[in-house]
Amino acid sequence: MKVKYELLKNDTKTKARYGLLHTNYGTYETPMFMPVGTQATVKTLSPEELKEMNSAVILSNTYHLWLRPGCDIVYNAGGLHKFMNYNGPILTDSGGFQVFSLAKNKSKDITEEGVHFKSHIDGSNLFLTPELSIQIQNKLDSDIAMSFDECIPYPATYEYAKASTERTLRWAKRGKGVFNNERQSLFGIVQGGAYEDLRNYSAIETVKMDFDGYSIGGTSVGEDKTTMYKMIDDAIKYLPIDKPRYLMGVGDPIDIIEGVVRGVDMFDCVLPTRIARHGNAFTRHGKINIKNAKYKEDFTPIEVGCDCYTCTHYTKAYIRHLIVSSESFGQRLLSIHNIRFLIKLTEDLRESIKNDNILEYKDAFIKEYSGGNDK
RNA sequence: GCGAGUAUGGUGAAGGGGUUAACACGGUGGAUUGUGGUUCCAUUAUGCUAGGGUUCGAAUCCCUAUACUCGCC
Numbered sequence A: 001m002k003v004k005y006e007l008l009k010n011d012t013k014t015k016a017r018y019g020l021l022h023t024n025y026g027t028y029e030t031p032m033f034m035p036v037g038t039q040a041t042v043k044t045l046s047p048e049e050l051k052e053m054n055s056a057v058i059l060s061n062t063y064h065l066w067l068r069p070g071c072d073i074v075y076n077a078g079g080l081h082k083f084m085n086y087n088g089p090i091l092t093d094s095g096g097f098q099v100f101s102l103a104k105n106k107s108k109d110i111t112e113e114g115v116h117f118k119s120h121i122d123g124s125n126l127f128l129t130p131e132l133s134i135q136i137q138n139k140l141d142s143d144i145a146m147s148f149d150e151c152i153p154y155p156a157t158y159e160y161a162k163a164s165t166e167r168t169l170r171w172a173k174r175g176k177g178v179f180n181n182e183r184q185s186l187f188g189i190v191q192g193g194a195y196e197d198l199r200n201y202s203a204i205e206t207v208k209m210d211f212d213g214y215s216i217g218g219t220s221v222g223e224d225k226t227t228m229y230k231m232i233d234d235a236i237k238y239l240p241i242d243k244p245r246y247l248m249g250v251g252d253p254i255d256i257i258e259g260v261v262r263g264v265d266m267f268d269c270v271l272p273t274r275i276a277r278h279g280n281a282f283t284r285h286g287k288i289n290i291k292n293a294k295y296k297e298d299f300t301p302i303e304v305g306c307d308c309y310t311c312t313h314y315t316k317a318y319i320r321h322l323i324v325s326s327e328s329f330g331q332r333l334l335s336i337h338n339i340r341f342l343i344k345l346t347e348d349l350r351e352s353i354k355n356d357n358i359l360e361y362k363d364a365f366i367k368e369y370s371g372g373n374d375k
Numbered sequence B: 001g002c003g004a005g006u007a008u009g010g011u012g013a014a015g016g017g018g019u020u021a022a023c024a025c026g027g028u029g030g031a032u033u034g035u036g037g038u039u040c041c042a043u044u045a046u047g048c049u050a051g052g053g054u055u056c057g058a059a060u061c062c063c064u065a066u067a068c069u070c071g072c073c
Helices: A047-052 A062-067 A071-076 A080-084 A096-101 A130-140 A158-178 A196-208 A225-236 A253-261 A271-277 A309-313 A316-324 A328-354 A358-370
Strands: A004-010 A017-023 A026-030 A032-035 A058-061 A090-093 A108-110 A115-118 A125-128 A144-146 A185-190 A213-216 A245-247 A266-269 A280-283 A286-289
Touching: A017 A328, A026 A032, A032 A058, A032 A328, A058 A062, A062 A071, A062 A090, A062 A125, A062 A130, A071 A080, A071 A130, A080 A090, A090 A096, A125 A130, A130 A144, A130 A158, A158 A185, A158 A196, A185 A196, A196 A213, A196 A225, A213 A225, A225 A253, A253 A328, A253 A358, A266 A328, A271 A280, A271 A328, A280 A328, A309 A328, A316 A328, A328 A358
Parallel strands: A032 A266, A058 A090, A090 A144, A144 A185, A185 A213, A213 A245, A245 A266
Antiparallel strands: A004 A017, A017 A026, A108 A115, A115 A125, A280 A286
C-alpha cells in the first residue's frame, strides 16, 4: 500500500501538526524521528533494540546497497525487510545525496542524463540515473522510495541553483515514469538552494507531479541556521496538508524542534549514531563528550530520568571507559541513548502539540539545552 | 673490580654544535545534520640523566658523577 498521512491536529499558534503515518508495517505517530541504517543496519543496533526505544521508520540507502551487496542479492533474499530482519517501515534514500557527500572532493560529472562518479569502495566508475535509482529501490522493496535529486551546495550562484532545481524536477518526473512497485510509495524532493523563489517554484512543481509524500532536501549543507529555517519555510509553504513532509538529514535537537514548529512530520539523521561512535551523547543540558576527564569517576547515568536501556543500567564512568578503550559496546550504549533521546524528543513534541503548548516547550527546551552541559 | 656502550616528554623514538627539539602513540579539548563505522581539527618537552667546562652559540664536543645494558675476572 501507499503510505497515508492522517492529520489529527494542527497547533493553534504555529504550523506544527500532529498526525499518523499509515504504512505497510503499522501506523505511527508524527512528528517522528527516523534512525539511519545506511547499509541495511542501524550501526551497532539490532531491530529488537530499535523497537524497544519506540523507533518506527528507519532509513537505508540505495547507493550503498547497490554497490554492496547488490540489489539483486537483496531482491533474492526476499526484499530488504527479510534480508535485514526488520519488520517495520523502511525508507530508502535515492543516492542523490551520496553524490554530494561521498564524491564531494572527487571528480563527478552531473549531466542531464545522470551522474558519473567514482565508487567510494574501489574507485570504479559509476553512472547513476533517476531511472536506475528508482529501479534499484523498487527491487530493494522498501516502503518509501525517494526521488533522485541533486543536493545543491551552499553557497551556490542563482544561475546554478536554478538550473539544478529545474533538472531535479525533470529527474523526479523521469523516476516517477519508471516507478513500478505496488507496495511502495514514492516521495518527491524540494530543492531550490537558499533562494526563496526557487524553493517556492520547486515545491509547487514537485507537488504538481503528485507524490505520496514530500521532502525538503538540500538543507544543512553549510548555511547558517537562520537561512536553513527560511529554506524550510519557503518550501513547506506550498506543500499539501494531506501528505507527509520530511526534512532530510536534519537531526540536531534544536533543528528538529524548529522543523516541527514549521510543519515538518519526519526527520532522519546520522547524528545520534555517528556522534555516539565518537563518544558524544545528547542530554537535556546539551551535548556532552563522554571522553572528558571529568567523567572518569562519574558513577551516574548520562541522564538521570532517561528511560533508555543505557541510562537505566550503566554509568558515565563505565561508558567512558568503553569508549576510551574503543570497545564497540560503548558505541552501542551511546547509540541507544542518543536515538532514544531524539525519539523521546518527538514524543514530547507530539504531546505539546496536543496540549497546545509547543512554543512553551520549545523555549524551555532551548533554554535548558543551550544553558550548558554541566549535568 | 676491569672494559665497552646507552642515557631526549606519559611511552617509542628522530636530531651528531646554529632560529620556535621531527614523527608516532598516549593525554587534554573541540568538530560531526538524506554515514567512506576506530574519522577530522587543535593542543600537549622554556627542555634533551645530574653537575661542571669549551664556544658568540651545546640535546649535540670535553670532564666528573649516577643509572641501566653487554662482555671479562
